Amino acid sequence: MIRKRLYLGLLAGTMLFLSGMLVYIWLSFFRQDTGALRYLLFVIVMLILAGLTIVVIGFLGIIFSLLAEKDLAILHKPMNYTFSLLYPIVIWLGKLLKIAQDRIQCSFVEVNNQLVRAQRSKIKPEKLLVLLPHCLQTAECTKRITIRTENCVRCGNCPVGGILDLCDYYGVHVKIATGGTIARDAVKKLKPQAIVAVACERDLTSGILDCIPLPVLGVPNTKPNGPCFNTLVNLTDVEKAILFFVAEAV
Ligand code: SF4
Incomplete structure (x- = not known):
């Protein structure tokens, strides 16, 4: 508190x-x-x-x-x-x-x-969108995952593969965004009923404000290598956020 x-x-x-x-x-x-x-x-x-x-x-x-x-x-x-x-x-x-x-x-x-x-609102998995920041992808990786998440081979060198596994398992949408415009486009296209967003506090704040009245659960990433570079996120926190919205629906 x-x-x-x-x-x-x-x-x-x-x-x-x-x-x-x-x-x-x-x-x-x-x-x-x-x-x-x-x-x-x-x-x-x-x-x-x-x-x-x-x-x-x-x-x-x-x-x-x-x-x-x-x-x-x-x-x-x-x-x-x-x-x-x-x-x-x-x-x-x-x-x-x-x-x-x-x-x-x-x-x-x-x-x-x-x-x-x-709000304790439960939705169908296909109505949930998980938004990830591009900086979760390790800089050494050459896969173009912002265009197609399928390009990620889930090698385990960064948190992206693990999150994609989670999204597949629960059947929710996932989009990796390089900025607010791509994130907004994904929201417009998929018309989700709720969002789980991973980002730094600054981007989470602007995203949450942009999406009002859509419920957005924010999961802050950590920045051991400085801002916007090889960031990390706790997969359990992401899974908990997904489960919050879809637990009874899966
Ligand atoms: S999990 Fe591997 S293939 Fe996927 S984005 Fe990370 S480093 Fe690239």
């Missing part, structure tokens, strides 16, 4: 900041007799207030869902708004407080994963 608290704390801080801004606008401008501008400001303040109310409801939904480990389907929309709309401000606030961006993104992924787990 400690890591999740970082993102939740920054979300709460962001809402306080926005509320403060609202009060500031009200006190600074609205009391002045500025003619037509007064009415324009009133409309703007009311719109921001309505938006803020929605994100506060979403925030409360997120907290309840995390604490009770229950899904609140009725609040999915406001929860998703809170998650996606406030993200850039959360990152900005984190920068202001000198909190490393990757720590915030790590916390974001954990909060997202727990919210997805609270």
Whole structure:
């Protein structure tokens, strides 16, 4: 929970900041007799207030869902708004407080994963897409696996072969992406009902935000050789994530 608290704390801080801004606008401008501008400001303040109310409801939904480990389907929309709309401000606030961006993104992924787990939604294997980053393939390998995963001979020199074995065993789709565009195209083409994504926290965060409202379970890779180069992932974590979505369907 400690890591999740970082993102939740920054979300709460962001809402306080926005509320403060609202009060500031009200006190600074609205009391002045500025003619037509007064009415324009009133409309703007009311719109921001309505938006803020929605994100506060979403925030409360997120907290309840995390604490009770229950899904609140009725609040999915406001929860998703809170998650996606406030993200850039959360990152900005984190920068202001000198909190490393990757720590915030790590916390974001954990909060997202727990919210997805609270949904306990089971789907058919063919409706699940496993997205892998190209950097899992060892640099020495010459097989062109981004075009066809079948080109991988599963030699065991990198984690890709093991994950492909898992995907075959459970009958789920798998795509190896070199970037966000290919990943987005795969989602458009296959129209999955859920995604298991392996990537660094930064790419997981942008992928999760891109895919909202699709449930995405993020499995962070490890970078023993530095970012984007010969990365690794725990196969058990990938299998657990697959099983979370398809366990009762296989
Ligand atoms: S498992 Fe072997 S063949 Fe497949 S991508 Fe990794 S190194 Fe290449």
